[in-house]
Amino acid sequence: MVELSKTVSLTYQNEDRKLFDDLVRKHHKQAYNVAYRMTGNNADAEDLVQDTFVKAYRFFGNYRRDMPFENWLYRIMSNMFVDWLRRRPKAQIRSLDEPVRQEEGETTLELPDKAEGPEALLLSHELDTEMQNALATLPKDFRIAVVLSDLEGLSYEEISDVMGTSIGTVRSRLHRGRNLLRQRLKPYLE
Amino acid sequence: MNCHRIQNMISVYIDGELRGVEMLSVRQHMSDCAECKKEYESILLVKRSIGGLAPKTPPSDLADRILERLPSTSPERGILTSLRMYFMGTSHPLKLAGVGAMFILAALIFVHNNKPQQSMIADRPASPAIVNNDFTTVSPLFATPRKLRPDYFTFTPGNSFAGNWVPIPPPNPYPWLTGSSK
Numbered sequence: 001m002v003e004l005s006k007t008v009s010l011t012y013q014n015e016d017r018k019l020f021d022d023l024v025r026k027h028h029k030q031a032y033n034v035a036y037r038m039t040g041n042n043a044d045a046e047d048l049v050q051d052t053f054v055k056a057y058r059f060f061g062n063y064r065r066d067m068p069f070e071n072w073l074y075r076i077m078s079n080m081f082v083d084w085l086r087r088r089p090k091a092q093i094r095s096l097d098e099p100v101r102q103e104e105g106e107t108t109l110e111l112p113d114k115a116e117g118p119e120a121l122l123l124s125h126e127l128d129t130e131m132q133n134a135l136a137t138l139p140k141d142f143r144i145a146v147v148l149s150d151l152e153g154l155s156y157e158e159i160s161d162v163m164g165t166s167i168g169t170v171r172s173r174l175h176r177g178r179n180l181l182r183q184r185l186k187p188y189l190e
Numbered sequence: 191m192n193c194h195r196i197q198n199m200i201s202v203y204i205d206g207e208l209r210g211v212e213m214l215s216v217r218q219h220m221s222d223c224a225e226c227k228k229e230y231e232s233i234l235l236v237k238r239s240i241g242g243l244a245p246k247t248p249p250s251d252l253a254d255r256i257l258e259r260l261p262s263t264s265p266e267r268g269i270l271t272s273l274r275m276y277f278m279g280t281s282h283p284l285k286l287a288g289v290g291a292m293f294i295l296a297a298l299i300f301v302h303n304n305k306p307q308q309s310m311i312a313d314r315p316a317s318p319a320i321v322n323n324d325f326t327t328v329s330p331l332f333a334t335p336r337k338l339r340p341d342y343f344t345f346t347p348g349n350s351f352a353g354n355w356v357p358i359p360p361p362n363p364y365p366w367l368t369g370s371s372k
Contacts, residue, residue, distance in 0.1 A: 024253055024256050024257055024260075028248065029245070029247070032246065032252060033245045033248075036246040037246075042246075045246070045248075050255065050256050054261075057260050127243075128243055146240065147240075149237075151240055151243065153241075156202075156205065156207050171202050174201050174202075175201040175202070178201055181236050182233065189232065189235050
């Protein structure tokens with residue numbers, strides 16, 4: 001009986017491993033994209049994705065199969081992202097109003113003025129960079145909510161589930177986050 | 191609704207998360223108010239700009255590097271997940287046997303818990319209404335059928351022409367609790 005239960009248990013564990021490998025291959029690109037928009041650069045995004053999947057594997061036993069896997073992954077990722085920011089308080093978050101130290105003294109970051117219309121910019125590389133910079137200036141909770149909603153298309157209920165907050169908080173974070181982004185991107189979007 | 195309230199709801203409106211009256215009132219307001227309409231368009235542009243960002247492509251070996259970092263030991267399962275997986279998966283003779291065993295166990299527990307226990311009956315103070323400890327034999331006093339139209343008032347001679355109608359107190363249903371037998 002002991003041998004039998006061991007065999008059954010091992011079979012399930014092997015099934016889990018195989019299932020998880022498939023999930024990594026299926027979701028790592030999407031997860032990387034979200035991680036990139038949260039962290040703002042390739043190296044940190046790679047680290048965040050790898051750490052997220054390793055942690056997800058450790059706790060795969062607690063994963064409720066009725067929740068979409070990517071949503072569960074985003075929950076782990078956003079928690080790790082918050083930890084990551086906490087561990088690195090001087091990470092790449094810079095406000096546009098914040099003075100930047102240079103050899104000649106202090107100056108502020110300036111967004112270059114573009115004469116093109118917003119339609120042309122939507123697909124441009126510049127907008128990508130500027131949007132990324134603007135996202136980096138958002139408070140972390142606003143950034144996570146905006147990325148999950150506008151990039152990943154999650155509903156308010158799903159975001160509240162991922163972030164462990166109420167739907168009212170999600171509403172407020174999205175509202176304020178988008179307003180801040182609009183303010184930052186004013187030269188581009190007007 | 192004023193513009194401030196409408197502008198607070200514009201993000202929610204754009205996300206399609208407003209329902210019913212609120213959704214209609216925002217829509218109605220924007221058809222009349224140029225300022226709110228402009229606000230709506232600028233927030234929509236922000237949302238679409240984020241949604242329109244080209245997906246960042248990871249290095250081609252990222253999946254392999256993730257898989258390399260996974261520990262060789264398999265993930266542990268919590269008890270709840272194990273049970274859930276057990277029932278959600280495909281059917282197997284072992285599973286059926288397990289379900290059968292659990293059903294029989296549940297039935298045994300049910301029967302055991304519902305069996306009358308002699309010790310409990312003996313410990314309970316018997317009421318005079320109950321003649322035997324099996325709770326089935328009731329004394330004749332309590333077995334008397336009720337009158338269909340009980341007398342609520344009785345007539346006593348008095349000064350008035352019609353006499354005095356005095357209400358009869360209702361019979362005490364629990365005489366053994368109050369110590370009175372009436």
